[in-house]
Amino acid sequence: MRRTSASVLAGALVAALAWASSPSSPAVAYEPSPGVADLTQDINRILSDARLTVARAGVVVKSAAGGEELYSTDGGKLMIPASNTKLFTAAAAAETLGLDHRFTTSALSAGRRTGSLLAGDLVLRGTGDPTMLAGDYDVLAAKVAAAGVRTVTGRLVADDTWFDSVRLGNDWAWDDESAYYAAPISALTASPDRDYDAGSMIVSVAPDGDKVKVSTTPETDYLKIVNRATVGTATDVLIERGHGTRTVVITGTVAAPYQEWVAVDDPTAYVATLFRKALSRHGVRVLGPTVTGAAPAGAGELARRESMPLSELLVPFMKLSNNMHAEILTKAMGRKAAGRGTWAAGLKVTTDFARANGVQVINMRDGSGLSRRDGFSPASIAQLLTAVRGKPWFRAWYDSLPVAGNPDRIVGGTLRSRMRDTPAANNVRAKTGSLTGVTSLSGYVTSADGEPLVFSIMLNQYLSGSPKDIEDEIAIRLAQFSRTAAVGALPLLRQAAPDSPDLECSWLKPAAC
DSSP: OOOOOHHHHHHHHHHHHHHHHOTTOOOOOOOOOHHHHHHHHHHHHHHTOGGGTTSEEEEEEEETTTOOEEEEESTTSOBOOGGGHHHHHHHHHHHHTOTTOOOEEEEEEEEEEETTEEEEEEEEEESOOTTOBHHHHHHHHHHHHHTTOOEESSOEEEEOTTSOSOOSOTTOOGGGTTBGGGOOOOSSOOBSSTTOOTTEEEEEEEEETTEEEEEEESOOSSSEEEEOOEEOSSOEEEEEEOTTSSEEEEEEEESSOEEEEEEOSOHHHHHHHHHHHHHHHTTOEEOSOEEEOOOOTTOEEEEEEEOOOHHHHHHHHHHTTOHHHHHHHHHHHHHHHHSOOSHHHHHHHHHHHHHHTTOOSEEOSOSSSOSTTOEEOHHHHHHHHHHGGGSTTHHHHHHTSOBTTOOOHHHHGGGTTSSTTSTTTTTOEEEEEEETTEEEEEEEEEOTTSOEEEEEEEEESOOSSOOHHHHHHHHHHHHHOOSSSOOOOOOOOOOOOTTOOSSOGGGSSSOOO
16 A cells, blocks of 8 residues: 655644634635546445445545535435434534533432431432442532531432433333443433443452352442352353343353443432442431432532533543433433423434534434434535534534544544554544444545545445445545545555444443454
């Protein structure tokens, strides 16, 4: 393949940063050139791959500044976007909630205080903060103790009414129920790690003599563990929560430490368990039972915790393609715009935002793209990518996109192992999307001439292993695109293995990408 010099790559990166920071560049009219014809020929050749013979492929490439369409095939067809849906959710959230938006979690007193005695209920109220860790609930409990409360005569009330009680998204597959990337949504939730995988915990196994030791992160007895695993010469273990239960059954053999992220059945109940135990550790006794309900009017605040602002949350959300962040933001938008923390209200906000920005073909069933009834056209995605360049929040949104070939997990994200050592590395910024039989890649790239481009590649209904290398070939070709200069031989990329994962690599823990 023809290698691009470091200086040219650096120039491309500088150009990308320049146009990203100046999204309102005036439209530029370009004359048709042989370079566009060459681009069309090359993309057509890439899409002639035999793996796409029975599949659907839609691709749109546009000049970001002038809006000129450089390439399109089936650009107006409705296709399954997978996690490309998050482009719309994140943009609408930045517009609706604002980059300064923070989620709050509060401990409230609903009763009469007499010294260290609270004659009434203690309320834990959430607004959906996906960044709450077990340690954060511990800090909140410590603040309650520091406020002087030692005994609560009433109940511990878990107030998750900021959102509705519908936990799972439209059309989500039932066999994903225990998967952390399909965890139930609640206004009170907890994450086990700083990827902020809300609504899940980590179950770890390791050989311990002739037995298998099981532990959880955070430490909790919320789950009922049924350990049927045995120590073996290889690790081949299944860790799965039973449908509609708190029971996790572990089977198979364990030769080395292994861990699995498992969705809890009820985030609100799980959080209440964490908080009650934290209160006890800090010397606060709650005499009554744990219940769910709304905080009464006039309840006084004892302690609160605020999340990072949305401008920062966008990074783990988009880089790691976090489904739960997408759904929480969707319900948060519904709560702000319509006073209802529901999927219906939130999806209307995102859909209205998209249409107001020129998007024509759109069907949204959730905020993350986990639903197979989500639908966008490549042209619609390209339109969104073009339209948002003029938004005041664009830079933060753009910076949240995965960067091709950048090995830093929180920079490269789901693209960190793709397009390395090519002209697309540290150039392409794009959102990935993967479901079984679905892959998509949409975003921005700076051409060899320094021209900013937007693109959307959507491949649906293939029967092979994931053809992500086809997306990569197109993206690399766009990085090499010149309106005036011929392009040398295109890189030969290794095809995806037949058994390559069909899900977003960041959904496979430990991350495989």
